[in-house]
Amino acid sequence: MTADLPAAAPGTAWLDRSCAAIIADPDHVTRAFALAARRVGRGPQRPDVDPTGVVHGTVDDAARARLVVALADAVGTGHDLAERLTTLYRQGDGAERRGVLRGLDALASAGRLAEDGSADALVAAGLELAADALRANDPALVASAVGPFGSAHLDQHTWRHAVLKLVFQGTSLDAVHDLAARADAELDRMARDFAAERRAAGRTVPADLARLSTTTG
């Protein structure tokens, strides 16, 4: 979730000030996280294709992602950030939890999760939080765990189940970052079994299942 807010958007000044405040005092992130939606809004990032904001995130998701990046600027991408993000998530409400995961996405997309081992604790912490989100009942929270961070770091079994859960919850697979990169024969098998189950029940087969085929015919 790296989309920037347009310059004239409400709350942009608040967001810039908050990022600066976090650089000066990292603990400020807790209050900024809590206030983000009230200051920048809660609407969908892409209202034309995603009116509920579940698939591509909301404006407050994007704002919190920026706050996470500011926190990384302040404390680095080591143990300290891992602990702070874990606390923000555990003590956060659903929107704040999404914000932490979208923040990890922003860091992943920006290449800030170095592969030299220095970000290992952060990645491990992020994976625990992503696993928690993938067990959630809230579709928005589940969808926030399959962005660039999840795409790069989730183990294949967990990732496959996340994709299938999105289909179950009726969330468009557009929410999955780079679906084609990780879709494999096993996911194809799971999708076919699910389609067969639906047909045996006389129920509709979700159209998105066709996107999980890696084989033709």
Next chain:
Amino acid sequence: MRILDPHIHMTSRTTDDYEALYAAGVRVVVEPAFWLGQPRTSVGSFTDYFDSLLGWERFRAAQFGVRHHATIALNPKEANDPRCREVLAEVPRYLLKDGVVAVGEVGYDSMTPEEDEAFAAQLQMAQDAELPALVHTPHRDKLAGTRRTLDVVRESGLPPERVLVDHLNETTVALVRDAGAWAGFSIYPDTKMDEDRMVALLKEYGTDRMIVNSAADWGRSDPLKTVKTARAMLAAGFTEDDVDQVLWRNPVAFYEQSGNLVLDPVPGFTEGAGPAAGVEYEGSSVLRGVRA
């Protein structure tokens, strides 16, 4: 019509549902321990919930003439959270209690190693406590998950007649019946399984060892689905005895294996009279305001 609903999450339901259940002939319920919606984050959260299944919920049910029993376990989904896993050590003491008729719900949610461990450990607890087991089959990758479930059940040594494998559908029922276990079906509006599909399965497989429940919970569900299934059976040509077999005698036979099932009417309950005045649980009654 007498009905036992063997899988219903009354914690999530209102007293309107209890009144409706009683009026429709559902006199006995079994409420399995499961996840609540908001993830639990500690052992204490679980034990408070288990205590409420044995305490407040049993009381609430009795106020409306319904006999309430529970199953106890660490559910598959929360078995993945290390903060919850330690509740496994608390489960055995609950299995000794009055009103606990099985270990459950156990099984798979996402087929992880943590779920494997919790599942196997609790099937062993069922053996040790001489209780039957209520097994949840996963909603995702159901067929593969059900096969794996049956492998674990087989490895546990628990006799299949002491195992109820629930949330089955057209693609999983034959597997479970071939394994010798009881076959459970949760009847929902729209999703998972409905009355008409259930009737089709009863026609195909007969009524032996078939179990029907509403699995009514905090989501879109209907506590009267057992009754509606009964009516659909009658409409399709099944007899009243068939209905009694599936909706009463089958779940009774399964849970009677616990030695803990109580079928007597709730003492002092007068049909149509509503909850008794002055009766409280921990200082709370289910009454609101002064009764006319």
